[in-house]
Amino acid sequence: MATQQPLAVGLIGAGRMGSFHAETLAHRLPGVRLAAVADPAPGAAERLAAPLGCATAYTDIGDLLADPQVDAVVIATPARTHADLVEAAARAGKAVYCEKPMAVGLAEADRAIAAARAAGVALQVGFNRRYDPGFRAAHDKVAAGAVGTPQLLRSLTRDPRLADPARIPPWTIFLETLIHDFDTLRFLNPGAEPVEVFAMADALVRPDFKDHGLLDTAVVTIRFDNGALATAEANFQAVYGYDVRGEVFGSAGMLTMGDLRRTPLTSYGPDGITAECVRYDQDLFHDAYVAELADFTECVRTGRAPAVTGEDARAALSIALAAIQSVTTGGPVRIDELKDH
Amino acid sequence: MATQQPLAVGLIGAGRMGSFHAETLAHRLPGVRLAAVADPAPGAAERLAAPLGCATAYTDIGDLLADPQVDAVVIATPARTHADLVEAAARAGKAVYCEKPMAVGLAEADRAIAAARAAGVALQVGFNRRYDPGFRAAHDKVAAGAVGTPQLLRSLTRDPRLADPARIPPWTIFLETLIHDFDTLRFLNPGAEPVEVFAMADALVRPDFKDHGLLDTAVVTIRFDNGALATAEANFQAVYGYDVRGEVFGSAGMLTMGDLRRTPLTSYGPDGITAECVRYDQDLFHDAYVAELADFTECVRTGRAPAVTGEDARAALSIALAAIQSVTTGGPVRIDELKDH
Amino acid sequence: MATQQPLAVGLIGAGRMGSFHAETLAHRLPGVRLAAVADPAPGAAERLAAPLGCATAYTDIGDLLADPQVDAVVIATPARTHADLVEAAARAGKAVYCEKPMAVGLAEADRAIAAARAAGVALQVGFNRRYDPGFRAAHDKVAAGAVGTPQLLRSLTRDPRLADPARIPPWTIFLETLIHDFDTLRFLNPGAEPVEVFAMADALVRPDFKDHGLLDTAVVTIRFDNGALATAEANFQAVYGYDVRGEVFGSAGMLTMGDLRRTPLTSYGPDGITAECVRYDQDLFHDAYVAELADFTECVRTGRAPAVTGEDARAALSIALAAIQSVTTGGPVRIDELKDH
Amino acid sequence: MATQQPLAVGLIGAGRMGSFHAETLAHRLPGVRLAAVADPAPGAAERLAAPLGCATAYTDIGDLLADPQVDAVVIATPARTHADLVEAAARAGKAVYCEKPMAVGLAEADRAIAAARAAGVALQVGFNRRYDPGFRAAHDKVAAGAVGTPQLLRSLTRDPRLADPARIPPWTIFLETLIHDFDTLRFLNPGAEPVEVFAMADALVRPDFKDHGLLDTAVVTIRFDNGALATAEANFQAVYGYDVRGEVFGSAGMLTMGDLRRTPLTSYGPDGITAECVRYDQDLFHDAYVAELADFTECVRTGRAPAVTGEDARAALSIALAAIQSVTTGGPVRIDELKDH
Missing domain, CATH: 3.30.360.10 (Dihydrodipicolinate Reductase; domain 2)
Incomplete structure (x- = not known):
């Protein structure tokens, strides 16, 4: 275990919930590291990332999705952006944890689910x-x-x-x-x-x-x-x-x-x-928020299917x-x- | 107080709830006595009344309503008979406590309320x-x-x-x-x-x-x-x-x-x-059932208006x-x- | 049951606890009546007894103990008088309910217990x-x-x-x-x-x-x-x-x-x-205080031994x-x- | 913060409580690392240390105390060894967290307290x-x-x-x-x-x-x-x-x-x-055990005095x-x- 590379997780969205998840990714999960933070608000990503020892901050979310160092993403942006981001992240080959609601319409929910399935990446939704x-x-x-x-x-x-x-x-x-x-x-x-x-x-x-x-x-x-x-x-x-x-x-x-x-x-x-x-x-x-990311990152590392799925989000x-x-x-x-x- | 006549209450309906009320009227309320019990089922009224020291048992409810010794009645019969009994009791000049529901239709509820008002008798409903x-x-x-x-x-x-x-x-x-x-x-x-x-x-x-x-x-x-x-x-x-x-x-x-x-x-x-x-x-x-009859009988004795009215029953x-x-x-x-x- | 004579209980001590017991004896126990109240304080016994419909009030406790109408006594006087009163009541042939403590010394506890046993009367202590x-x-x-x-x-x-x-x-x-x-x-x-x-x-x-x-x-x-x-x-x-x-x-x-x-x-x-x-x-x-007197009076009427005894008080x-x-x-x-x- | 060296903590005692503390030091405290484990039982230290990514394991506690890389120690050995270990660790210039009881006699408690004071090291006791x-x-x-x-x-x-x-x-x-x-x-x-x-x-x-x-x-x-x-x-x-x-x-x-x-x-x-x-x-x-080590390590890093002292242990x-x-x-x-x- 000491020799295994830590799982590199990128956070998208540096708001209230994103900040909590950032700390979890940086400090509370053995074998996991906060690899990058992206937020379109000028300076927001860096202000969150730096004190947590994370050197990579983006204002363009697309840059984070294109970052080859990132294994998985946590999406904590406003609700109406979720489904598109899930889709984009999946297409970029990243495992995806998305805050609830994963989508605000059934069609976009279906697209997000389909994208994750097509890419073969894990998709977990934040029903903490x-x-x-x-x-x-x-x-x-x-x-x-x-x-x-x-x-x-x-x-x-x-x-x-x-x-x-x-x-x-x-x-x-x-x-x-x-x-x-x-x-x-x-x-x-x-x-x-x-x-x-x-x-x-x-x-x-x-x-x-x-x-x-x-x-x-x-x-x-x-x-x-x-x-x-x-x-x-x-x-x-x-x-x-x-x-x-x-x-x-x-x-x-x-x-x-x-x-x-x-x-x-x-x-x-x-x-x-x-x-x-x-x-x-x-x-x-507090503990439930940590536990859901612990479970998600373990799914990514082990290939186990997430317990809270895109289908749950759609239902x-x-x-x-x-x-x-x-x-x-x-x-x-x-x-x-x-x-x- | 020692010289005041106890309030004479007649019970109509000797079923499960009626039996509880009978004991309350017989034993638990100072200044109140169980004066009569009526139930159409043969022997039911007497079986309830006698062990409680109440000598008057009727199989015809009309007889109880006509009994001049009875000041007030407690109606604990099946729901669909309530409104008519409230009306009849009010017309007979008896104060009325009626188990819920006081009526199963709005028209009969209105008739019951009107009868009590016309007779000037207290009408309380069993929302214990x-x-x-x-x-x-x-x-x-x-x-x-x-x-x-x-x-x-x-x-x-x-x-x-x-x-x-x-x-x-x-x-x-x-x-x-x-x-x-x-x-x-x-x-x-x-x-x-x-x-x-x-x-x-x-x-x-x-x-x-x-x-x-x-x-x-x-x-x-x-x-x-x-x-x-x-x-x-x-x-x-x-x-x-x-x-x-x-x-x-x-x-x-x-x-x-x-x-x-x-x-x-x-x-x-x-x-x-x-x-x-x-x-x-x-x-x-237990205590709420006793308290509602205590309150009702006090209303009858003092002329105070009941706290749970026919209008409440109708609503x-x-x-x-x-x-x-x-x-x-x-x-x-x-x-x-x-x-x- | 309607024909049985109610048990006549005399209350000794018209203080706070005695007042509660008086109401219980007067109103809350079917088959029991408050037959007399005794208290050495001038007027105290009558002030308690009269509104409860009890016509007999004594300032001399001995008069109550000598009253042939009294079947049983409830002792609710100051603690240091209890044991002597238990003894006297037992000698007078009355069943005795005594508030706690039944005695403040072992010798007087023994005398009280012995007196009740000698007289063959029930002795119950107020461990409510x-x-x-x-x-x-x-x-x-x-x-x-x-x-x-x-x-x-x-x-x-x-x-x-x-x-x-x-x-x-x-x-x-x-x-x-x-x-x-x-x-x-x-x-x-x-x-x-x-x-x-x-x-x-x-x-x-x-x-x-x-x-x-x-x-x-x-x-x-x-x-x-x-x-x-x-x-x-x-x-x-x-x-x-x-x-x-x-x-x-x-x-x-x-x-x-x-x-x-x-x-x-x-x-x-x-x-x-x-x-x-x-x-x-x-x-x-409240209910425990009523229940202990209900149990005591039932013991007196049925001859059953009390559940809380003089020996319990002594221990x-x-x-x-x-x-x-x-x-x-x-x-x-x-x-x-x-x-x- | 990203550039600060993590605090290196050595654990003494690889038993039940030591194992819990080892995980806390290895994973749950940002800015802290588990630097070494010592336990006299053959293989015990290594079995605990290795899976936690800690490469240094000793069977001789003295070796851990002499290890210049270790900034502070956590003592989780049997009770009767505590005071001597506190004293030795303090003399070696290590900050000390000691499981309760810090001592089983007053004289040894005094010696442990004096040693920490003389060395100017923090001493905290495990009253979680x-x-x-x-x-x-x-x-x-x-x-x-x-x-x-x-x-x-x-x-x-x-x-x-x-x-x-x-x-x-x-x-x-x-x-x-x-x-x-x-x-x-x-x-x-x-x-x-x-x-x-x-x-x-x-x-x-x-x-x-x-x-x-x-x-x-x-x-x-x-x-x-x-x-x-x-x-x-x-x-x-x-x-x-x-x-x-x-x-x-x-x-x-x-x-x-x-x-x-x-x-x-x-x-x-x-x-x-x-x-x-x-x-x-x-x-x-669980959380209290983590919190006490978090507090201890923060005391060591900031120079703040521990909240649970050797004097508390002595009292x-x-x-x-x-x-x-x-x-x-x-x-x-x-x-x-x-x-x-």
Whole structure:
């Protein structure tokens, strides 16, 4: 092992999530090195790369994709650029880890998947909750039959703070937030696929931005082909922190996931019992974010197929698109009658 | 107080819930006595009444309503008989406590409410969860602004065991089970009223009875006029026990209610951490069932208006009827376009 | 049952605990009536009795003991009067429920036990925690072998507020507070008896009263004859409320008891996660206080032997006296070398 | 930063804990490298070092101490060798991280502390719980006055499994297990020092080894100079897993630490509510073990003084020695009258 060359990973996108992944690639994964960073914003790539001991920084993403030293790429750019980048990276022969959503339309999702398959490169998508110990254990138990046949499921995401509503693209709550929950519901109902979707959504956090197309609160109901009924729920501003929970109820029992406590410390005082709440995704899912890149890089090195695939990304996207269509039409939408948008 | 006459309450319906109420009236409420029991089933009323020291048992409910010794009645008969009995009791000048649902149609609900108003008698409906310390404290906090404006709500009921599916009338899951959750959602979103309802339901516990009209699993989404989006969820067979929980999320925080633990005892062994689960409604809501009759009887004695009214029953029924119509039509239903059935 | 005479119970002591028991006897126990109240304080007995519909009030306790209408007595007077009253009541042929501690010295405990035995009357002592669902379930599990052989035990009591330290008799923390924990430890280690006791105690809440003999904080270590090591811990001022917890660790597992949450409501806000705390013993143990009197009165009516006996009171007292001697001498004390005080 | 030389750390002791630290030094700490491993057992050092990419392995610890390439050492050998190794390493000019206990006698503790001071090298001791988020947050809150003046404290350790009792040196439960709790109690009662100690201990897990001097269960009571009374409790075989908890109660509130749940997953089934329990120290304290070495190596690089000092090790050792003396004499022991052994 001491003599093996470390896997060289290039990071595309030096934003908040990219910065976290950069540190993981530079420091937290034995046998892996951060080989290059690319970001079109002037200076951004270098500012992230240099302190991590990575000497290669590009402002042109194409340069990174053309860099023969790079074995694999991590894509952490804005959502609407993902699918094209997956396609380009695959064509350049790089293994690809892509942040969610891998695509915002079915056609581009199909192209990305096809490109990776054609190039024979690994393609993994950033549904990090699959690497959280609680959600993973729940999946394993459901798969092992511990709750019997799933009948009712729930997954929710509440982000801690809505920053600038003017900068949120339309349908973000479905394409970027609930996409996690849609994947979680598939993960917790293994083998089943969605059949019908109904969504209600509104601008309740910032009603003044409703006219600009903001949707900051949503509830989605999904019927799966094994009969299970599921709800996914999201909101952009939970004043108490970052709230991610799941639940599977079946013929033989129930599992609940998600713990809002930041530490195992409880305080008791004149005002009652108190505990600190998890504030940010990078606190709650710190280890899961590391674990997903560890798994991806191991897939690349060993040739094992990734556990979270382009097909998973496409399936979650279908639910998101159906939810969007449901909000638009006001009625339920069947997945098999879904129109790409 | 020692010299005041106890309030004489007649019980109509000697079934499971009626038996619980009979004991409450006979033993648990100072200043109240169980004056008579009526049940059409031969011997049923007497079998319940006698051991409780109540000498008056009727097989004809009309006889109880005509009994001048009876000040107030508790109606615990099958759901479809409620509204007519409320009307008859009110006309007989009796104060009325009626188990939920007070009615299964809007017209009969209106008649029942009108009869009580015309007679000037108290009318209280059996939404016992309003008397549970957790749900009540949640309501009070929401009403005091502790969570700001409600944006997302959840209420669920999972009954422990589906007995004989052949004996379950159609739409029971909406009219008799979820009716609690519909009321809870209104209780936790005080002042707001439902606008639009969408429901998915199925026979997942006993798919073999789907052709007979059984629906044993349901998810209902409700939009309220303050923008809040709510889900109500029910299932007839939770193998772990009786599961009732609630959640209110708003602009200033979140409240969760419901505790599945039967006692504050936790066990740790080779198989991990274990605790007993609440098994039955009469365990979980024992004190709430007593408290609602205590409150009702105090209303009768003091002339105070009941806290859970016929109007509350009608509003919850509207949601149930909209959910039924949604299942029938496959689309969302606006409350203001609801057709009575 | 309707024709049976209710059991007539006389209450001795119209203080805080006596008032609770009076209400229980008057209202909460079918087949039981509050027949008389006695309290030497002028007017106290009548002020308590009258609103509960009890016409008989005495200022002379002897009059109540001589009242032929009284079948059984509940003793809720100051601790130092208990043993003599038990003896007198037994001699008067009354069944006796006595608040803890039944005695403050071994000789008087023996006299009280002997008197009850000689008179053939039931004698039950107020260790109410044995009627709490959590502690009771723990005892039953330990007795059934669920934790194997107990090795480590813990019981603690923290009262919510130290009122007037000048009015607290010496050694109260051992004789009146920790006496509960000593009984709990025996209850959770069934069949075992204490062998050796070591105690540390201090005036930490009100150090200014240390010179007056106040001890408001104490830790007691007890070795049992089955090898188990136990700690009992008390403090007179928990600003968060009333804190009673227990723990049994054995060769096959562990049980924990005690829940500080007042209701199953949890709040989430900018300051984190909060819940209300139990504030008072009569909140936490409301049902246990009722249950112990229900059990006592049933024992009297059926002739069944009480579950919490004079011998249990004496055994807990032995530990308290050993702890007092330990504080006095500064070293451990063997129960079999205990000097009565 | 990219040009700075990594800190070269040598590991002494290739056992269970040493192996964990080796991986941390090799992979988990940016700017740190595992430079050498030494272990007297033939082949042990090399078997650990090689797969981690570390080329230098010694069977003679002196060779590692003489290696000029080594900047700092981590000592993870058996307890009784620690103090001499600290002394030797300090004399060789190496910064020292030493697993607990740093010493098993006061004289050797003093020598180790003096040697580090004389050499001007950093000396940090392995009280990893100080790096656990719960215990650390508790300490910070107590130090900030959140619980007022501490009055009652508790710390406990229960190891998952007693392997071969014949291989456990005498007094291990105090010197190697409870030493953690003694440090925790000082950590949670900042600024206070122990005054008096009383201990009870026994062989309850393996009574058949009592004659060989085994003590596998212990309870220790400690009085601190601020009046606080503390208990420390240990047992060598908790069938449910690895159990470490703490509690501080003071004039203004209480803090509890420790969470036995392995993941935030809860299961509900016919047998009730279940959750998995933490099984091993390296699960529960994985991050704390990494954090303490991260902190140590940062101290070495920056010249900052370590947060857990030789003096802390000596203070915890004093309590352990007093507990041993208490078991031997059967009475309480004052720290200021402690005889070194």
